[in-house]
Amino acid sequence: MKAGLTRVLATGTFDLLHPGHLMYLEQSRALGDELVVIVARDANVKHKPRPIIPQDQRLLMVSALEMVDRAILGSESDMFSPIEELKPEIITLGYDQHFDAILLKEELATRGIDAQVVRLEGHDPCPLCSSRVIVAKVLEERCPKRDRSGAKD
Amino acid sequence: MKAGLTRVLATGTFDLLHPGHLMYLEQSRALGDELVVIVARDANVKHKPRPIIPQDQRLLMVSALEMVDRAILGSESDMFSPIEELKPEIITLGYDQHFDAILLKEELATRGIDAQVVRLEGHDPCPLCSSRVIVAKVLEERCPKRDRSGAKD
Numbered sequence: 001m002k003a004g005l006t007r008v009l010a011t012g013t014f015d016l017l018h019p020g021h022l023m024y025l026e027q028s029r030a031l032g033d034e035l036v037v038i039v040a041r042d043a044n045v046k047h048k049p050r051p052i053i054p055q056d057q058r059l060l061m062v063s064a065l066e067m068v069d070r071a072i073l074g075s076e077s078d079m080f081s082p083i084e085e086l087k088p089e090i091i092t093l094g095y096d097q098h099f100d101a102i103l104l105k106e107e108l109a110t111r112g113i114d115a116q117v118v119r120l121e122g123h124d125p126c127p128l129c130s131s132r133v134i135v136a137k138v139l140e141e142r143c144p145k146r147d148r149s150g151a152k153d
Numbered sequence: 154m155k156a157g158l159t160r161v162l163a164t165g166t167f168d169l170l171h172p173g174h175l176m177y178l179e180q181s182r183a184l185g186d187e188l189v190v191i192v193a194r195d196a197n198v199k200h201k202p203r204p205i206i207p208q209d210q211r212l213l214m215v216s217a218l219e220m221v222d223r224a225i226l227g228s229e230s231d232m233f234s235p236i237e238e239l240k241p242e243i244i245t246l247g248y249d250q251h252f253d254a255i256l257l258k259e260e261l262a263t264r265g266i267d268a269q270v271v272r273l274e275g276h277d278p279c280p281l282c283s284s285r286v287i288v289a290k291v292l293e294e295r296c297p298k299r300d301r302s303g304a305k306d
Contacts, residue, residue, distance in 0.1 A: 016287075017170055018206075019213050052290055053171075057281055060172050066219040128210055134169075135295060138205055138288055143296035 006032030009088035009115070011074070012097065013040045013131070014058050015051035020094075020129035022065070027120045028092040029067040036086055037062050037071040044074060047098055052135065080111055093119045159185030162241035162268070164227070165250065166193045166284070167211050168204035173247075173282035175218070180273045181245040182220040189239055190215050190224040197227060200251055205288065233264055246272045 010028040029035040163181040182188040215224040
């Protein structure tokens with residue numbers, strides 16, 4: 001990274017890409033000069049149903065977006081190690097991401113990472129701006145209704 | 154379009170974006186200097202199950218790809234009218250698109266559109282490189298198995 005340029009880091013699962021992802025990444029990119037994205041590995045998605053799209057495909061799709069300069073998979077064992085390497089000036093959190101910005105900032109400080117943590121607020125209302133809602137629409141249209149009681153969200 | 158530059162036109166539904174779409178669009182872009190994409194309207198998708206993602210969202214997602222210079226929705230009534238306006242030098246067909254290249258070329262000629270029609274062959278083997286297969290995976294994982302006999306593909 002050239003001196004004086006601001007590297008922004010965004011993170012997420014990015015399953016079934018939708019405009020909510022685009023908005024998060026556009027807002028992130030607008031905060032600096034370069035946007036690097038860490039895409040969560042399948043094994044590390046534990047707080048919601050496992051992704052429909054496998055990690056390598058999710059990485060390919062995020063890499064193809066115009067506002068993304070570079071995307072990489074997260075670390076299998078230590079989510080902070082790629083952040084230590086990338087040395088971003090800014091780390092963005094989406095409005096619905098489950099990290100606590102203050103705890104994250106504290107952990108970064110103990111690692112000597114001096115990054116600003118920015119929680120992005122607001123998002124376009126969009127009927128299918130959520131991977132969960134896209135999955136629900138597939139089930140609504142293609143999974144026979146009377147038999148869907150066992151479907152997870 | 155500036156003189157001497159080659160405009161390439163790609164078309165498709167682009168439901169649930171996947172790397173097969175990326176490959177088609179990258180190959181298309183590589184044939185010229187500018188890539189314009191016509192995204193099919195919901196009402197005009199008749200040869201396969203209706204899209205999961207509505208047309209405006211599909212358009213947004215295609216527009217966000219780095220190899221796409223511009224994307225527009227197709228015409229409601231006449232698929233050739235945007236082609237007449239755009240005057241592409243090259244129109245690409247994906248390896249699995251249902252158009253007949255020769256019939257298409259004939260119809261273009263009767264409209265006075267002098268575009269080369271290129272059928273792109275070959276594609277990366279990719280387990281989820283198809284909107285239909287992504288839908289099938291959602292059903293496989295989230296729609297109870299014994300009850301899926303009535304699910305459409």
